[in-house]
Amino acid sequence: MPINEIRDTIQSDITISDSGLGYITRKINLKDGFRNQILSVDVFDDNLIHLHNPENPLAGGYQLYVSPFPMQLTNESWSPQDLPNSGAMAGDEQVLYKELFLTKNNEVNTPNWYYKDQFPSPEVAATTTTSWYSPHVYVTLFVYDAPGATVNMKFSLFMRVKQTKTPLANASMGQYKEFLDSQSRLLTDTAVVYDPADIAGYTFPMWRHGGIRPEIMISGTTALRYFNRVASNANQEMTSQAALQTAYQDATGMVAFDAAFGDPALNLPEWITLMDVAGVTSGIIRPYPPPLKFANNGNTLMF
Numbered sequence: 001m002p003i004n005e006i007r008d009t010i011q012s013d014i015t016i017s018d019s020g021l022g023y024i025t026r027k028i029n030l031k032d033g034f035r036n037q038i039l040s041v042d043v044f045d046d047n048l049i050h051l052h053n054p055e056n057p058l059a060g061g062y063q064l065y066v067s068p069f070p071m072q073l074t075n076e077s078w079s080p081q082d083l084p085n086s087g088a089m090a091g092d093e094q095v096l097y098k099e100l101f102l103t104k105n106n107e108v109n110t111p112n113w114y115y116k117d118q119f120p121s122p123e124v125a126a127t128t129t130t131s132w133y134s135p136h137v138y139v140t141l142f143v144y145d146a147p148g149a150t151v152n153m154k155f156s157l158f159m160r161v162k163q164t165k166t167p168l169a170n171a172s173m174g175q176y177k178e179f180l181d182s183q184s185r186l187l188t189d190t191a192v193v194y195d196p197a198d199i200a201g202y203t204f205p206m207w208r209h210g211g212i213r214p215e216i217m218i219s220g221t222t223a224l225r226y227f228n229r230v231a232s233n234a235n236q237e238m239t240s241q242a243a244l245q246t247a248y249q250d251a252t253g254m255v256a257f258d259a260a261f262g263d264p265a266l267n268l269p270e271w272i273t274l275m276d277v278a279g280v281t282s283g284i285i286r287p288y289p290p291p292l293k294f295a296n297n298g299n300t301l302m303f
Helices: 168-181 196-202 220-227 241-250 268-275
Strands: 002-016 021-029 034-045 060-067 097-108 110-119 136-144 151-164
Touching: 002 021, 002 136, 034 060, 034 097, 034 168, 060 151, 110 151, 136 151
Parallel strands: none
Antiparallel strands: 002 151, 021 136, 034 151, 060 097, 060 136, 097 110
16 A cells, blocks of 8 residues: 655646636546545645736635546636636535635735635645545646736645555446546535524424424323332233234334324334333243253253
C-alpha cells in the first residue's frame, strides 16, 4: 500500500465569456486497478487573484474542484449575488475537495473585502479518508468575472494518496459509479419543506400521516396474567404455551405505517415481547432437567 505525494499545478489565462463565466480543467493520471484514499489535501493560490466586475462589484469569484471526473456546470446559483451556473455541492459523491472565493471591489483591481471557504475544512483536510477508484483526478476551475475580462489563474495542488491494489471487479464497479456521479444534476432539491405551524404534525414517526402513532392498550385480563401479585394458594387463569407463542408472533407482525404496532384484535401491544420467557416462545422444551450421575469420588458426570 504505497503512499504517493501528488504535486501538480493548474495555470492559464482565462477569458471570461459573455455569460460572465470562465472554465478550465486539468487531468492528473494515476495507476489503474487501485483504490485511492486521500490522507491529506491542500490547494494553494499562487497568484492572489484580484477579480473585478465594474458592472457588479460583488460578482467576482471562483469555485475550485478536485474530483475523479471533470466538474460539470449546473443551473444552481451561488453567492449572495446569485451567480449562475455553479458546480456540484460539496456534499456530492464526486467532490473530493471544493474551494470558494468571492471578492468585492470598489475600484478596479482594488479589493477591500473577500470571502473564502473550503470543503473539507483545513482541520479535516489534513486527515481526510475519502476514496475513489478512477485512475485519474481532475482539477476544475469556474471563474466568475466581467464578460471579456482576462484572468490569470495559478493554483498548486498537494495530495497524499494511499493506493491499495483492488480486484478488477471492485475497481470497475467503483469507476462506473464515479462516472455516473459525474453527470451532475442540473438542480438539486432534497429537503422537505413545512410551514412552521405544521411541524409538530409531520415529524417522525408520522411524517406521512400527521399526529402521533396510535398505541394498543393491553386488556385487563391479560395484564393480570403478567403483573397481578396474588397469594400462592389463590386461583388464577393460566395461559397455555401455544397461546403464548401465538400472542408473541401476532405482536411482532408487520403493520401499515399509520397503524399501531401489535394485534388490535387480541389487544396485544408489541412491547409485550419484552417479557418473553426463554424456551416458551421458542418451542417445546424438555419437561424435566437431565438426570445427574455421580462418580465414586462424588464428582458429577455430565451427559
